[in-house]
Amino acid sequence: MKLNENYAKMPGSYLFSEIARRVAAFSSEHMGREIISLGIGDVTLPLVPAVTEAMAKAVAEMGVAATFRGYGPEQGYAFLRDAIVEHDFASLGIGITAADIFISDGAKSDCGNIVDLFDADNRVAVCDPVYPVYVDTNAMAGRAGEYDSETGRWSNLIYLSCVKENGFIPTPPKEKADLIYLCFPNNPTGTTATREQLAEWVDYALYHDSILLFDAAYEAFITDPNIPHSIYEIPGSEHCAIEFRSFSKTAGFTGTRCGYTVIPAALERHGQSLRAMWNRRQCTKFNGTAYVVQRGAEAVYTPEGQAQIRANIEIYRNNAALIRQGLEDAGLTVFGGRNAPYIWAETPNGMSSWDTFDLLLREAGVVTTPGAGFGPCGEGYFRLSAFGDPQKVPQAMTRIRIALGR
Numbered sequence: 001m002k003l004n005e006n007y008a009k010m011p012g013s014y015l016f017s018e019i020a021r022r023v024a025a026f027s028s029e030h031m032g033r034e035i036i037s038l039g040i041g042d043v044t045l046p047l048v049p050a051v052t053e054a055m056a057k058a059v060a061e062m063g064v065a066a067t068f069r070g071y072g073p074e075q076g077y078a079f080l081r082d083a084i085v086e087h088d089f090a091s092l093g094i095g096i097t098a099a100d101i102f103i104s105d106g107a108k109s110d111c112g113n114i115v116d117l118f119d120a121d122n123r124v125a126v127c128d129p130v131y132p133v134y135v136d137t138n139a140m141a142g143r144a145g146e147y148d149s150e151t152g153r154w155s156n157l158i159y160l161s162c163v164k165e166n167g168f169i170p171t172p173p174k175e176k177a178d179l180i181y182l183c184f185p186n187n188p189t190g191t192t193a194t195r196e197q198l199a200e201w202v203d204y205a206l207y208h209d210s211i212l213l214f215d216a217a218y219e220a221f222i223t224d225p226n227i228p229h230s231i232y233e234i235p236g237s238e239h240c241a242i243e244f245r246s247f248s249k250t251a252g253f254t255g256t257r258c259g260y261t262v263i264p265a266a267l268e269r270h271g272q273s274l275r276a277m278w279n280r281r282q283c284t285k286f287n288g289t290a291y292v293v294q295r296g297a298e299a300v301y302t303p304e305g306q307a308q309i310r311a312n313i314e315i316y317r318n319n320a321a322l323i324r325q326g327l328e329d330a331g332l333t334v335f336g337g338r339n340a341p342y343i344w345a346e347t348p349n350g351m352s353s354w355d356t357f358d359l360l361l362r363e364a365g366v367v368t369t370p371g372a373g374f375g376p377c378g379e380g381y382f383r384l385s386a387f388g389d390p391q392k393v394p395q396a397m398t399r400i401r402i403a404l405g406r
């Protein structure tokens with residue numbers, strides 16, 4: 001019996017566990033001090049009525065023999081796949097069909113599971129800083145090589161540095177990357193990519209026969225008409241890109257769990273359809289998302305559902321604007337937060353990102369996320385999430401200003 005040795009190579013605690021540990025230690029020492037969390041990107045507003053009503057109706061159906069549902073289609077119900085095609089793609093003139101859509105229990109599982117389709121020898125490129133799931137799932141699959149705790153990097157990954165100088169937008173590397181993870185609007189930097197910037201990546205992928213793994217979990221926060229919501233707005237991408245979407249931040253489904261992956265029919269390599277491979281994978285390892293949850297997700301696309309989720313997104317967008325302003329008033333240099341729910345700020349006076357985390361926790365009682373937790377290029381930055389309680393955001397910003405002496 002041998003274990004998967006790659007697990008033993010993984011660096012210690014997961015970022016948010018370490019944050020939770022420090023917050024718990026602080027809370028036990030300072031009982032009664034109210035802590036405001038703008039750290040982890042979890043939503044705070046409840047599900048909208050259109051969704052809960054649709055789910056309640058679906059629960060009732062499940063209790064009646066005539067409308068009870070057992071195992072559903074592994075790919076998701078047609079009612080939801082059709083609604084997605086119409087609202088998320090046809091409305092943008094994109095020719096994605098229902099057969100290209102695979103409903104899941106969220107984008108994290110899909111981003112992690114997609115590695116099943118690819119050989120262990122592929123070279124993987126990730127941004128630095130990055131949503132850690134892309135790195136860790138490849139490391140677990142043996143595709144990342146060895147971890148160097150000095151540099152915080154894996155030997156076989158190609159790191160695309162996202163720094164102030166390139167506006168936190170990665171440029172295609174000189175060497176050939178087989179799989180490239182892109183996330184726009186970005187977690188953690190809150191930046192967005194233009195059509196031209198995405199087209200550069202599509203050209204690169206088509207030239208090198210690479211595949212782009214495009215995470216659009218935060219597309220609902222885009223209001224600027226010039227910023228693409230989907231990689232499929234870029235011509236040629238149907239031959240080189242897989243897209244991940246989620247209802248988590250769009251409609252408050254972080255605890256309800258629903259997302260979807262798009263694999264266009266045209267995406268083929270070595271005579272094999274990646275859509276067919278994913279279908280085979282899902283039919284073998286996944287038994288579908290709960291019917292009740294899919295009815296809830298379907299309700300997001302009704303006119304009432306759209307109006308209600310848009311109102312919530314507006315509240316988060318307003319939080320983002322308050323946070324940006326608050327940090328600027330505190331004398332910090334701020335990025336992101338315009339078409340995205342994350343605000344990325346330079347640490348005060350060149351402090352380390354964990355020292356800034358500790359300072360803001362101790363002096364302001366505000367939980368942030370240290371940039372270094374997302375990769376070495378995140379050092380010198382910290383992230384604030386706009387998903388915090390809107391009643392508490394103004395107070396959090398006042399406290400940060402005072403803590404930083406403004």
Ligand code: PLP
Nearest residue numbers: 106107108131187217246248259
């Ligand atoms: N992708 C990115 C970039 C995320 O930040 C997150 C969640 O924080 C996810 C995917 C996971 O979303 P889900 O809740 O659908 O699993």
